[in-house]
Amino acid sequence: MTGKARSHIVQDEPLVFEISAPGKRGCQLPPLDVPAVDAAEVLGAANVRREIEGFPELSEVEVVRHFTRLSTWNYAIDLGMYPLGSCTMKYNPRANEAAASVEGLLWAHPYQPEETVQGCLEIMARLERALAEITGMDAVSLQPAAGAHGELTGILLIRALLASRGNPRRKILIPDSAHGTNPATAAIAGYEVENIRSNERGMIDIEAFPSLVTEDVAALMITNPNTLGVFEVNIARIAEILHSKGALLYMDGANMNALVGITRPGDAGVDVLHLNLHKTFSTPHGGGGPGSGPVAVKKELEPFLPKPRLKQVNGQWRWDYDRPQSIGRVRAFYGNFGVLVRALAYIMACGPEGLRAATVDAVLNSNYVRKKLEPYYDLPHKEPSMHECVFSDRRQARHGVRTMDIAKRLIDYGFHPYTVAFPLIVPGALMIEPTESESLRELDLFIEAMIAIAREAEENPELVRTAPHTTRTSRVDEVTAARKPILRWRPER
């Protein structure tokens, strides 16, 4: 084994319900300073519950130990490299957390009069401006709560614009290398999806493309760099072709970490894109949320953005609800404000030089990993890589070792696996995105681990196929779990 991980004692911990005992409590309220009321009397007896059956009762120290013990069963960015392709698992600066915890921001109520929340509105306005500059777009909505939500918002905007021109059209074109959320987004926005095949270079085939853009096509959803980590070199031409036929170009900005400060989607002709603040702009993933998925658009789409919109009146920020062409709200209130604060803190800390330097390091790291692993793993597409590189398990598969096996073995070496079996256009894909947050030492340890696993796949494939061997649990049976799930605890009778 290499030098990143070794096993040590881990605490066991039952479920919270199993350590509960009647009468224990972890929290004390101040004494009630008004007369108590009889709930049954004021609410009606039928409206009042007797108790919350089975609800846990724990003391404070037990609560702290419970969750602290659980936390030690998790891998996280704070523990090391997390090379999940297309997820951009970069370091989450702790200063961002401090920024979002400023009391005056934390306790601002969304329905306070605007003159009493100018600080919040200033932060949102600054972030809108910064994101517009970074993407080369004209206007930004911060309302969508996550990437897929931003996608949906973006496609609804396209639909609204085209409908205002008389015909929303029927179809959205989506490359076969796209993120899985893209087809779902198109469908929920009321569009049919037409998949388009990548060429042998992993890009959109620019020769065949014009014939695909019929009068029925509303937009192309493109990811750039695409999920192979390859820059779509014809993006400007693609935009021109779409525009000449009255269609629009949507860009999935999930891979924006490869582009910031180097090139701007807006300058290439992109009409709408969403960003993932929890990827490119360093806000924590929190085990799956909260994220934030702002949408950036060109001027002609601005009237359709979700309402309300920020506007300045006599030097004060106000919400503008009078937006007759708006697609409406996509969520209550104004967006995941706490996430927006973190993203602005990151952009302010980096500045233009820092943002560009991060992009450069992200691309450098990915190319370094690619170069060092190419002798050991099959690289199906040879185009230059941006922020991520995609191998296949073709060589290891000869020994019966597949990408999931390699991924699970990587856990034994102390790393979180790469993205497994995606993109779909690469059978048995290993999709590796190191991000800029990895030191040369961490990268070398990762490379060493991957090379060691490649050797194990030849010499002792069973060892890899049955990995992980050092975790609390052996490899879980995902098939059974999906077919016969137990989704909640129930007391034993």
Add this chain to the structure above:
Amino acid sequence: MRFLPKSDAERRQMLEALGLESVEELFAQIPPELRLGRPLALEPGRSEFEVLEFMRACGRQNKTGLPCFLGAGAYYHYRPVVVETLASRGEFLTAYTPYQAEISQGLLTAIFEFQTMICQLTGMDVANASMYDGSTAMAEAALMARRITGREHVVVAASVHPEYREVLRTYAHNQAIRIREAPYDPESGAVNVRAAASLLDDNTAALIIQSPNFFGVVEPLGELAEAAHAAGALLIHAFSEAVSLGLLAPCEQADIVAGELQSFALPPSYGGPYAGVIATREIRPPAARQAGWPDHGHARQSRLLPDAGHARATHPARKSHLEHLHEPGAGGADGDHLHAAYGKQGLRELAEQNLAKAHYLAARLPLRFRGPFFNEFVVRCEAQPPEAINRALAGRNIIGGLPLARFYPELSDCMLLCVTEMIRREDMDRLAEVFQPGGAA
């Protein structure tokens, strides 16, 4: 740049390994005309001290830290210290969606516990591990009802949070879902059951009711569920004030419960991030992600995510499915910490304090509606318009209620007030004074 862990010498060493002279060559594939060729027009990078100074200054520009009587979907509840302590642990905070079960057991266990507690609170059989927020959870519940029933349309109560209804309209707009609104009774502030029933037909997928509703009134969920079921529709129970679950009886006849958990340990944070949730009866899989146990021999050692979300993100049944991937909201773990911190008795007492305080204040003000209420209620502003009362309160360092004209023109002389455990009796007395004739002077 302090976030980048490499020395220049290391960068040169890496470039050398790649056979490159400069980092610019890494971007050679980008056509020159698309390269930016100038620094981004942003302010120069700043130290941590400067960034935090800026944020604190923004915080000071806001008026907070005062007694606040605003609710309406975002609530001021006390946040026990352990919640923040535990939720900010890097192992939870800086982990991704638990794709790799073997090294995500902590998060998955917390989510499993969270799902169970949501079931206990709502009386449902299964729950998912959080939606973006209450408004999107409610919209997803409507889409779910449509898939389950095969019917097209929904009826939503006019007493549902107006912004939740707006989100529902946005989601429904391109899916040919017709939305009809069931009026509230002008006396009680609750849905008029007969009027709601008359809107249901054989193409209605669901009747959507919020309880306590936007006016704080507890709706007759049982009667409304009967009306919905009589028409073959589902009843969706939406909620925005989760603390009410500590005291109010769950509706046994509801088919789907969709709501907002901000009241459980999440600060108002100017409207987000919050945490939505969907719970339902057995067999009806809610949208988005769930954690579960495989049902086999070593269940105790291994828990994982059956993970509708993962399946959709990476292996989409392209074209065929209408279900939209939802990344979870503010995190089950956070809410889980609070449930656990308050516990069974604590949550009950919390709810009882809210009820008692709200009724203390309500007894001193002219109520607009007669229906039973939890911790929010609508008052008539008889002497002065709501805005004038709020200005007078602002002068006394109190943040008043929400004037309702914006959402309900017919209630333009009314405001919605919320009283939580954070409000002291003397602040309520000071507020009540302003409502007296001449009190706003």
